[in-house]
Amino acid sequence: MSRLYKFIKYFIVLHILxxxxxxxxxxxxxxxxxxxxxxPFFKQCGRNFQIAxxxxxxxxxxxxxxxxVYIAHQCWINAAGGLTLEDGVILSPMVVIxxxxxxxxxxxxxxxxxxxxxxxxxKGSWIASNSVITKGVTIGEGVIIGACSSxxxxxxxxxxxxxxxxxxxxxLQESDVARV
Numbered sequence: 190m191s192r193l194y195k196f197i198k199y200f201i202v203l204h205i206l207x208x209x210x211x212x213x214x215x216x217x218x219x220x221x222x223x224x225x226x227x228x229p230f231f232k233q234c235g236r237n238f239q240i241a242x243x244x245x246x247x248x249x250x251x252x253x254x255x256x257x258v259y260i261a262h263q264c265w266i267n268a269a270g271g272l273t274l275e276d277g278v279i280l281s282p283m284v285v286i287x288x289x290x291x292x293x294x295x296x297x298x299x300x301x302x303x304x305x306x307x308x309x310x311x312k313g314s315w316i317a318s319n320s321v322i323t324k325g326v327t328i329g330e331g332v333i334i335g336a337c338s339s340x341x342x343x344x345x346x347x348x349x350x351x352x353x354x355x356x357x358x359x360x361l362q363e364s365d366v367a368r369v
Contacts, residue, residue, distance in 0.1 A: 199250060203230055215242040215262055236274065251288075257310070267283035270324055275312040282337070285321045311346060320355075331361060 206226060210259050213219035217239070224238035240355040243263045245310035246252065252268035255276035263283045266272065270288030280286075292302035306325030310316070314328050322328070327343045334340060335351025337357075344350045348357040 199230065203249075211242065213242070220259070241282075261318075269303075271307035273307070273309045274309060275314075275330070277313040278310050279315045280319075281316060281318040283319045284316050286323070288324050290324050332362065 198200075204331075210223045210226060213222060220239035220241050223240040223242075224246075227240060227249070227273075228234040228238060231252050231254055232250055233253045235254055236259065237257045238254055239259045241262040242262060243361055244260050245265045247267045249266075250270040251270070252266070252272045252274070254274050255278065257277045260266075261282040261284070264280050264285070264317065265283075267289055268286075270301045272286060272288055273364070274366045282290050284369045286308060287359060288303070288308050289305055290307045292304060294302070301346045305322065308322055309327045310322070311328055311330035311332060314332040314334070316322065316328075316334045317338070318341065319336055320334050320338045322334075326340050328334070328340065329344060329346030331347040332344050333349045334338070334344070335349065335353060337353070338351045338355040339353040340355040342354065344355065345354045347361045349359045349361055352358075
């Protein structure tokens with residue numbers, strides 16, 4: 190893909206589309222319209238994708254989205270290192286997902302050197318409000334991350350995890366996740 194084509198598609202067209210979609214209220218039908226209109230800009234995107242108002246997604250062309258995924262209002266996502274949200278993933282309001290990390294050297298943080306690593310969030314997982322998911326993390330299928338958690342290490346499937354840093358607290362039954 191040429192640099193000019195990428196600039197036009199991902200910066201000019203996408204920016205104009207986002208400005209127009211921001212005018213829609215934060216209702217289910219509006220979220221579905223946003224998800225439908227944004228589909229072509231992702232690496233891959235499934236059916237019934239919903240994006241609420243005020244979501245920021247950087248480098249979305251490195252992001253794979255499954256079916257029935259919902260991203261709530263004010264989430265901030267940087268997918269530069271690669272991001273996969275499997276079917277049925279829910280991101281609650283103000284979740285931060287960062288596939289990058291600033292480089293720390295000689296007593297200061299660099300904004301020009303970054304480390305990249307993919308993040309994978311498994312089928313049916315729910316990330317509660319104000320949580321942060323950092324680079325290189327894999328969250329298994331059916332996981333619930335408690336509010337205000339900071340996930341810095343992998344979480345196995347069917348666990349409730351919470352804290353800063355997040356730790357697996359309680360195993361969940363598949364039926365527990367289906368009821369949530």
